Amino acid sequence: MATITDYNKLTKRERQNRYFCEDFKRKKVSEIDRNISSVAEIAREYQVSDTAIYNWIYKYSNMRKKGLKQVVESRSDTRKILELKEEKKELEQIIGQKQIRIDFLEKTIELAEAEYRVDIKKKFIFKRSSGIGIIVKNTLTK
Helix, strand or coil: CCCCCHHHHCCCCHHHHHCHHHHHHHHHHHHHCCCCCHHHHCCCCCCCHHHHHHHHHHHHHHHHCCCCCCCCCCHHHCCCCCCHHHHHHHHHHHHHHHHHHHHHHHHHHHHHHHHHCCCCCCCCCCCCCCCCCCCCCCCCCC
């Protein structure tokens, strides 16, 4: 039995001459009907055109025979939303860890300032100059 890597090695002409048995087509259409796979996923996985898969759906889909309409790509949108929610959850966790680290470091600085009586966290106040003024050099006089 051929594998996907074998299909990747085929030329376009050889791919066009491939034949999928009726049982395989029915199985893939059933997966689409049950929202297990999307047309795009099957097309990518088996290197088949979307048009060919839609022809399989037209021919073998139970939904089609019953006259029902189905949004074929809905599952992939749902999957994307779930992935984004997972990513958001991970990022919020990372932010929480960073905030704990910041709080720890600030408390360490406060304790060190109290212990050693040194202003570690200096507060600088910068005054903007107008750009006009005299520059005075400090010179050492003997």
